[in-house]
Amino acid sequence: MKIGEEYTLTPRAMAQGGDAVGRISGMACFVSGALPGETVNVKITHVTNTYARGTVVSILTPAPERVIPRVANAPHMEWQYIASDAQLEFKRQILAEQLTYLGKLSDLPEISAVAGSDSWHYRNSARLHGYGTHLGYRGEKSAHVIVVADDPLLQPALQLAVQHLREATLLHPPEPRTPWSVSLRLSETNGQIVAAISDLPNRIAIAIRDAWLRKSPNVIGVLMPYGVHEGEEAIQETHYGITMNLGATTFFQVSLSAAKTLCDAVLAGLGDDISEWRIVDAFCGAGTFTLPLAQRAKRVIGIEEYAPAVASGQQNAWTNGLENVEWYTEPVERGIAHVLEADAIVLDPPRRGCHPETIMGILRLMPKKVVYVSCHPGTLARDLQLIVAGGYKVTAITCVDCFPQTAHVESVTVLERI
Numbered sequence: 296m297k298i299g300e301e302y303t304l305t306p307r308a309m310a311q312g313g314d315a316v317g318r319i320s321g322m323a324c325f326v327s328g329a330l331p332g333e334t335v336n337v338k339i340t341h342v343t344n345t346y347a348r349g350t351v352v353s354i355l356t357p358a359p360e361r362v363i364p365r366v367a368n369a370p371h372m373e374w375q376y377i378a379s380d381a382q383l384e385f386k387r388q389i390l391a392e393q394l395t396y397l398g399k400l401s402d403l404p405e406i407s408a409v410a411g412s413d414s415w416h417y418r419n420s421a422r423l424h425g426y427g428t429h430l431g432y433r434g435e436k437s438a439h440v441i442v443v444a445d446d447p448l449l450q451p452a453l454q455l456a457v458q459h460l461r462e463a464t465l466l467h468p469p470e471p472r473t474p475w476s477v478s479l480r481l482s483e484t485n486g487q488i489v490a491a492i493s494d495l496p497n498r499i500a501i502a503i504r505d506a507w508l509r510k511s512p513n514v515i516g517v518l519m520p521y522g523v524h525e526g527e528e529a530i531q532e533t534h535y536g537i538t539m540n541l542g543a544t545t546f547f548q549v550s551l552s553a554a555k556t557l558c559d560a561v562l563a564g565l566g567d568d569i570s571e572w573r574i575v576d577a578f579c580g581a582g583t584f585t586l587p588l589a590q591r592a593k594r595v596i597g598i599e600e601y602a603p604a605v606a607s608g609q610q611n612a613w614t615n616g617l618e619n620v621e622w623y624t625e626p627v628e629r630g631i632a633h634v635l636e637a638d639a640i641v642l643d644p645p646r647r648g649c650h651p652e653t654i655m656g657i658l659r660l661m662p663k664k665v666v667y668v669s670c671h672p673g674t675l676a677r678d679l680q681l682i683v684a685g686g687y688k689v690t691a692i693t694c695v696d697c698f699p700q701t702a703h704v705e706s707v708t709v710l711e712r713i
Contacts, residue, residue, distance in 0.1 A: 296322065296342055301352060304337045306330065309385040311393055311672055313373055313702025314348070324349055330377065333358035369443050371432045372700035379414040379699055386704045387694045390672045394692070398676030403689055411553040411697035411705065418448045418549050419483050423457065425475040425495075428468045430461050448700060453481045456488050456511045463506035469499050478543045482530035483551045489530050491518035491543040518543060529607070534558075535587040539611045545604060546580040553697035557668060557707060558587055560693045564666045564709035565639055572638035575662075577627045577653065582608035582620075584641050584668075589617040596637075598623045598630035631656035639664040648674025658685040665710040672704050679708060686713050
């Protein structure tokens with residue numbers, strides 16, 4: 296098999312990362328743009344000793360799950376050619392495959408699957424990359440910026456603000472080939488937006504900002520390069536009846552619906568009576584889980600290494616009169632060492648999963664329950680294998696589709712001490 300050669304292939308499954316996978320002359324071949332069960336012509340783009348990668352050249356027999364994509368050449372919605380209900384099922388299958396074969400976990404409960412966001416127009420936040428006057432999304436493993444003029448993933452108010460920003464950029468263009476970026480966050484509660492512009496010369500950034508604010512009255516604040524603010528620093532969002540102040544770059548779920556669905560699964564996993572429990576919320580961010588937990592538990596400890604997120608979480612706790620939260624601003628693998636006892640631990644790590652010392656900290660504390668919120672089935676499988684070996688049983692798994700039209704797989708796994 297060589298790069299540039301073409302083959303006919305019928306993939307058998309979807310793989311983690313979003314490609315379909317089949318075999319050519321006994322070698323696994325991962326194909327972007329294909330679906331299990333259909334027959335496609337594939338052009339090979341990458342070859343190793345153990346696997347190959349390719350792209351679809353033509354579709355000979357389409358799968359029933361295939362639909363017409365809404366937007367051509369949109370790298371940030373790589374699954375838009377798959378029907379929405381099929382996307383959720385494929386994600387459930389990917390999660391099951393990773394836990395069973397990579398994690399070598401047996402006796403698992405049936406994995407339930409729920410939609411966490413609407414299929415379209417769900418995103419309340421975005422990070423866009425600029426390249427001179429071009430503002431859009433980067434292709435996979437590429438610095439090339441792809442402009443999506445009408446992004447069907449963004450909520451309408453956010454899409455309009457992006458359109459106004461593009462118009463402001465054309466009025467005050469950065470130097471050609473200048474890389475820059477902007478982050479935006481929309482309040483679904485009141486429609487206000489805050490943003491952060493990075494990597495532009497101050498003079499250009501100010502000109503773009505001023506023109507943008509004249510066009511978009513709902514943009515109430517912009518963080519400029521070098522840390523200078525114009526207007527408000529945060530929007531207010533209502534989550535589980537809690538008022539949360541969120542900056543443009545503060546981590547929060549991609550929609551209120553996604554945040555609530557994940558939080559529902561976490562609380563259900565912990566059970567009804569946690570009023571006397573001491574709960575650790577590791578990788579707590581600004582308190583997406585911490586604050587709803589604090590409404591229900593005796594004591595909550597939030598651990599997060601990103602200081603601005605902790606500051607936001609502390610402010611949010613104070614605003615809502617929640618005094619039973621203790622915060623540690625340090626990496627979770629270090630912060631968990633300060634904890635002397637816990638009835639439950641909630642984990643929401645980044646894609647890389649948990650540091651080995653975090654797992655050791657969990658097994659030192661041996662709480663009644665561990666609830667693991669994951670955005671990467673592979674690292675989840677690795678970490679669950681260690682936690683299960685330490686004396687736990689997986690009792691519930693929920694696959695949550697927070698990112699429709701993409702291959703991102705979110706899940707909530709509940710473990711109980713044996």
